[in-house]
Amino acid sequence: MGKTACRNMGTNSGFIPAKKSMRPPGNCVIQRCMRPFLIVCLLGSFMALVVEAGDGTETLDHRSPHAKIPAGFTIRHPKDGAEMVWVPPGWFRMGINADTAQKQAEQLGYKDYHEIAAQESFPEHLVYVEGFYMDKYEVTIELWKKFVETTKWKPKKEPGQSDSVMNPTWIGPDLKPEQAKLPIAQVTWRAAQEYANWAGKQLPTEAMWEKAARGTDGRWYPWGNEKPSREYGVIAVTDQSLTGPEPVGSCPKGASPYGCMDMAGNVYEWTNEWVEPYPNNPEPVGEWGHRYVVLRGGSFYHGRHSYRCAKRFGFEINETYYHVGFRTAWSPPADFDHQKHAVKH
Numbered sequence: 089m090g091k092t093a094c095r096n097m098g099t100n101s102g103f104i105p106a107k108k109s110m111r112p113p114g115n116c117v118i119q120r121c122m123r124p125f126l127i128v129c130l131l132g133s134f135m136a137l138v139v140e141a142g143d144g145t146e147t148l149d150h151r152s153p154h155a156k157i158p159a160g161f162t163i164r165h166p167k168d169g170a171e172m173v174w175v176p177p178g179w180f181r182m183g184i185n186a187d188t189a190q191k192q193a194e195q196l197g198y199k200d201y202h203e204i205a206a207q208e209s210f211p212e213h214l215v216y217v218e219g220f221y222m223d224k225y226e227v228t229i230e231l232w233k234k235f236v237e238t239t240k241w242k243p244k245k246e247p248g249q250s251d252s253v254m255n256p257t258w259i260g261p262d263l264k265p266e267q268a269k270l271p272i273a274q275v276t277w278r279a280a281q282e283y284a285n286w287a288g289k290q291l292p293t294e295a296m297w298e299k300a301a302r303g304t305d306g307r308w309y310p311w312g313n314e315k316p317s318r319e320y321g322v323i324a325v326t327d328q329s330l331t332g333p334e335p336v337g338s339c340p341k342g343a344s345p346y347g348c349m350d351m352a353g354n355v356y357e358w359t360n361e362w363v364e365p366y367p368n369n370p371e372p373v374g375e376w377g378h379r380y381v382v383l384r385g386g387s388f389y390h391g392r393h394s395y396r397c398a399k400r401f402g403f404e405i406n407e408t409y410y411h412v413g414f415r416t417a418w419s420p421p422a423d424f425d426h427q428k429h430a431v432k433h
């Protein structure tokens with residue numbers, strides 16, 4: 089609960105107050121002179137942080153070794169070769185409040201936000217996320233094939249899982265060129281984690297996923313607040329499902345502020361978090377606890393209410409379906425050479 093990539097504020101353990109006798113002598117005059125200046129500087133920094141956090145804009149963190157990397161900077165990941173886009177460090181608005189939820193429900197033709205379970209995303213709150221790279225696309229069959237062949241991966245049966253849901257929709261060595269760019273689907277949570285571990289990456293936290301999808305301005309969908317339509321994604325605009333996914337990136341008009349494709353629709357995407365309520369959620373909601381894992385973004389199969397960036401959905405870990413896939417996130421090391429791995433379009 090509340091653990092979603094929030095800034096680690098540290099603990100007080102190990103803090104030992106300095107003894108008076110341990111203070112270095114001779115700095116008293118300098119300290120007296122500098123004290124007002126330091127107080128002004130600290131107050132100014134604090135106020136800047138409050139202002140930036142208050143409107144949900146990016147905070148340029150000069151302590152980060154990646155502070156100069158612009159939003160949307162694109163690299164090819166050194167391990168799996170996936171294109172990834174940079175999401176800068178900073179605050180963003182996560183979740184929604186009841187007034188926004190009601191507007192979203194009415195836009196989609198519902199009378200009340202409870203009909204779309206919007207209360208599971210309450211309340212809107214500010215979250216700080218360190219800078220990270222997000223896969224530009226859902227993991228494709230082509231990349232999954234590379235993982236399977238490199239690691240000799242075999243599906244593992246979860247307790248209570250039927251054989252029919254064990255094998256992702258990779259179709260073996262006879263992969264047709266037109267199928268390579270389809271998203272891998274029917275992936276279990278554990279299988280998606282195994283891919284991420286192999287690549288040295290991770291499944292995104294909910295905060296990583298939501299920030300990559302909606303940016304910092306509180307928009308409803310990756311493209312803005314306009315109602316979902318087929319030009320924005322592989323999206324079922326009525327309650328009627330589409331027949332299947334399309335090659336990743338087929339709907340560039342639906343790109344997120346950082347350039348992530350198919351954050352709404354195509355296949356659902358696993359996160360690395362159990363379904364837990366956000367702190368201070370004012371409404372009673374459904375089942376919580378370590379039973380369901382959060383998926384995000386809706387799919388070609390799901391209806392019109394599932395594409396909102398704040399929408400949370402959950403599956404048990406022995407579940408998956410032909411519309412469930414994933415993408416990965418990556419926190420680069422301090423000495424990572426961004427330019428060396430840049431993708432020029």
Ligand SMILES: [Ca+2]
Pocket residue numbers: 226350351352353354355356357385386
């Ligand atoms: Ca998707």
